[in-house]
Amino acid sequence: MPPDAAAGPLVRLKESMENGSDYNLSELRMPCHMGTHVDAPGHMIQAHFAAGLDVDTLDLEVLNAEAMESLNIPRGVRRVLFRTLNTDRGLMWKQGGDMSFVGFTEDGAQWLVDNTDIKLVGIDYISVASFDHLITAHVAFLKNADIIPVEVLKLDNINTGLYMLHCLPLRLVGSEGSPIRCILIK
Helix, strand or coil: CCHHHHHCCEEEEEECHHHCCCCCEEEEECCCCCCCEEECHHHCCHHHHHCCCCHHHCCHHHHEEEEECCCCCCCCCCEEEECCHHHHCCHHHCCCCCCCCCCECHHHHHHHHHHCCCCEEEECCCCCECHHHHHHHHHHHHCCCCCEEEECCCCCCCCCCEEEEEEEECCCCCCCEEEEEEEEEC
């Protein structure tokens, strides 16, 4: 994540009634990969970015359906969320980030691609990929352009089970990522 992302989103009052405007209008400015967000295929694959495979092209059916958190993922399961030691260690709430976070290695990501029907993989920290496999694991997920990584999920009080999952990215044409609101319903 870029260094300026650590400062958080910037909200400023662009138009102000106090300054003579007929209305108050705030502007929100932030990196597209801040907070819980979705990665489009063009995030790590230039050919996909050039082809216009941005967040506006993501399959909303994949982002809004049942999800099962499981370590034994049977064929037919299309969405899985991983609540890992990242949550148990409270990494989301620590200042400065922790590069020892749990994420996929290249081999693990490739195994998931090759041996399951997963189309959405979510994780509870800043990346689906471990720090040592940051690029290679992302590439393993994104090279086929049909797997959607969802990162920075807050899964503190979520138990293993079957849930309805609803994820709605902002419709940002031309963007390789988007903030996203994800809701699990038991």
